[in-house]
Amino acid sequence: IRNLIVVLGDQLDAQAGVFDDVDVGVDAVWMAEVAEESTHVWSSKPRIALFLAAMRHFAQTLRDRGLVVHYTALDHPDNAGTLAAELDLALQRLKPQRVVMTAPGDWRVLQAIRSTVAAHGVPLDLREDRHFYATVRDFTAHARGRKQLRMEYFYRVMRQRHDVLMEGDQPAGGQWNFDAENREAFPKTGPSDVPETLRFAPDATTREVIALVAERFARHPGELDDFSWPVTRSQALQALDRFIQQRLPDFGRWQDALWPGQPWLWHAHLSSALNLKLLNPREVVQAAQAAWREGRVPLASAEGFIRQILGWREYVRGIYWTQMPGYAERNALQATANLSAWFWTGQTDMVCLRDALGQTLRYGYAHHIQRLMVIGLYALLLGVQPQQVHQWFLAVYVDAVEWVELPNTLGMSQAADGGLMASKPYIASGKYIQRMSGGSLCAACRFDPAQRVGERACPYTTLYWDFLLRHESALAANPRTVMQVRNLARVSTEERARIVAQAQAIRDMQ
Numbered sequence: 001i002r003n004l005i006v007v008l009g010d011q012l013d014a015q016a017g018v019f020d021d022v023d024v025g026v027d028a029v030w031m032a033e034v035a036e037e038s039t040h041v042w043s044s045k046p047r048i049a050l051f052l053a054a055m056r057h058f059a060q061t062l063r064d065r066g067l068v069v070h071y072t073a074l075d076h077p078d079n080a081g082t083l084a085a086e087l088d089l090a091l092q093r094l095k096p097q098r099v100v101m102t103a104p105g106d107w108r109v110l111q112a113i114r115s116t117v118a119a120h121g122v123p124l125d126l127r128e129d130r131h132f133y134a135t136v137r138d139f140t141a142h143a144r145g146r147k148q149l150r151m152e153y154f155y156r157v158m159r160q161r162h163d164v165l166m167e168g169d170q171p172a173g174g175q176w177n178f179d180a181e182n183r184e185a186f187p188k189t190g191p192s193d194v195p196e197t198l199r200f201a202p203d204a205t206t207r208e209v210i211a212l213v214a215e216r217f218a219r220h221p222g223e224l225d226d227f228s229w230p231v232t233r234s235q236a237l238q239a240l241d242r243f244i245q246q247r248l249p250d251f252g253r254w255q256d257a258l259w260p261g262q263p264w265l266w267h268a269h270l271s272s273a274l275n276l277k278l279l280n281p282r283e284v285v286q287a288a289q290a291a292w293r294e295g296r297v298p299l300a301s302a303e304g305f306i307r308q309i310l311g312w313r314e315y316v317r318g319i320y321w322t323q324m325p326g327y328a329e330r331n332a333l334q335a336t337a338n339l340s341a342w343f344w345t346g347q348t349d350m351v352c353l354r355d356a357l358g359q360t361l362r363y364g365y366a367h368h369i370q371r372l373m374v375i376g377l378y379a380l381l382l383g384v385q386p387q388q389v390h391q392w393f394l395a396v397y398v399d400a401v402e403w404v405e406l407p408n409t410l411g412m413s414q415a416a417d418g419g420l421m422a423s424k425p426y427i428a429s430g431k432y433i434q435r436m437s438g439g440s441l442c443a444a445c446r447f448d449p450a451q452r453v454g455e456r457a458c459p460y461t462t463l464y465w466d467f468l469l470r471h472e473s474a475l476a477a478n479p480r481t482v483m484q485v486r487n488l489a490r491v492s493t494e495e496r497a498r499i500v501a502q503a504q505a506i507r508d509m510q
C-alpha cells in the first residue's frame, strides 16, 4: 500500500482533500468502529447509532468507487477497542508507505493518531479540512491582537470574504444582523401548521446497526425506536431541500420559541449531517441565500440562519483549536456541584426540563434555546462543574463532536471561559421560559416562575436570584449585566437569606 487513507466517523466527505490524488491501484482506506468513541463519554444510543450507520454507508460508497476499505466493525472478534490500538494493528499488518488523513476535529484524537503513526516511523500527511470556510490559521490571524473574540465581527469578515448576503461591499438590506425582527415567542394558542420534518426510515444497514447498539450499549442513555436521521449524503441533501422549502421562511421568527411536545419546529435539524460532513456548509449557505434572492424567504430568516453556519459554527471551531487543550479545563466561576443524575433519565418535576431532556433522550436532538436556556441554564444556575456539563452534552446529542460542543457548552452556556466567548453569562429566571413558551411550559408545571421562595417557587427563579447574589460583584462590574444586579437593591436581607437557603435546599436534593 502506498497511502493508507484514514477516515474517521465524522469525516464522511467523498470530496475531502485526502481523495484528491487517490489511486485505487495502490491506495486503501482505513475505517474502524471502536467502543472507546462511545464510552469515553457515556454516549447515547441515537448518537452511537448515527455514527456507525453513517460510517457503514460511507464505506460502501467508497467501495462502489473501486476503493479497498479496511473496515473493522464494532463486533469484530479481534476489535482492539480504541482508535490508537486498531490503527496500530492496521499499520503492522498493512505496512503503508504513508498515512494520509484530514485533520481530525478532536484534539484528543489528533494526539492519539499522531503518536500511533509516529511509533511506526511512517510519515503522516495531515491535510487541511476543506469542509470549513475558514482554516484555523485564518482564525488565528483574525484573533491576533484582539482582546475579545466576539462572533459578530468574525461573522462580518466572513460575509465579506466569501461574498455572502452582500450588495457590493455593503450587507444586504443595509444591516449585518436582523435579530430584532426574529425571535418571537409563540402566542398562547401555540405554534400552528408546523411543517413536517423529513425523517428517514432505517434501511437494512441501519437496522443492523440499531440492533447492535441496542445489544452492545444497552445501559447507555437514550432510545432507538424513533431513529430516522439522514445517514447518507443523498438523504442529507433531501433534508436540506425540505428545510429550505418549508421551514426556512419562518426560521428566524420562531428561532427562540419553545412549546411542549414540539421538538422540531422551524429548525433545520441539519447539524448532524453537517458535522458528519455529509453536507458541506457552502451548499447549505448557498441554498439559503438563493432562496432569499428568489424571493422565497425573508432576509431576516436567511440572514439569521446563515449566521449560525457561516458565523457561529466557524467561530466555535476557531475558538476550540486556538484554545485547546487548556480550554477543556476552564472553570472561571469555580462551579463544583455535581450534575444531577436525572439529567440522564429526564425524570424531574420541572416541566420545561422534563420536556427538553425527554426529547433529547428520545431523538438525540434539542434546539438551541432548549440547550442554552433550559438545560444549560439550569446547570449554570445550579453551579455544576463545567466539565461534567460538557461530558453530558457531548454524550447525548447526535450532532455532538467536541470541537463544536465544547465551546458552546463551556464558553457560551456555562460562562466557564472567563468571558472569552460570551460578553456575559446567559442567565435568566423561570420567567424567560414562561415568556418564550407563551406560558405553556409553566401552565403545566407545579412551580411558579414568578416566585423565588416558598413551596411553589420555580427552581430556575430561586437559583437565578441566588446566582446574582453569589456573583454580585462580578456581574455589577460588567456593563451588560449591571442592570440585572441592580434589582438586588430591592431585596431585603431577610429575603436574601431565604433565597440562599432555598437554593441550598435545591442543591441538596439533586
Ligand code: FAD
Residues within 6 Å of the ligand: 266, 267, 268, 269, 270, 271, 272, 274, 275, 305, 308, 309, 312, 313, 314, 316, 366, 367, 368, 369, 371, 372, 376, 393, 394, 397, 399, 400, 401, 404, 405, 406, 408, 409, 412, 413
Ligand atoms: P439550527 O438552529 O437550525 O441552526 C442551523 C445550523 O447552524 C445548525 O445545524 C448548526 O450546524 C449551526 N449552528 C447553530 N448554532 C450553532 C452554534 N451555537 N454553534 C455551532 N453551530 C451552530 N451544535 C452542534 O452541532 N453540536 C453540538 O454538540 C452542540 N452542542 C451545543 C451545546 C450547547 C450547550 C449549546 C447551547 C449549543 C450547542 N450546539 C451544538 C449549537 C446548536 O444548539 C446546534 O447546532 C443546533 O441546535 C442544531 O440544531 P439544528 O440543526 O436544528 O440548528
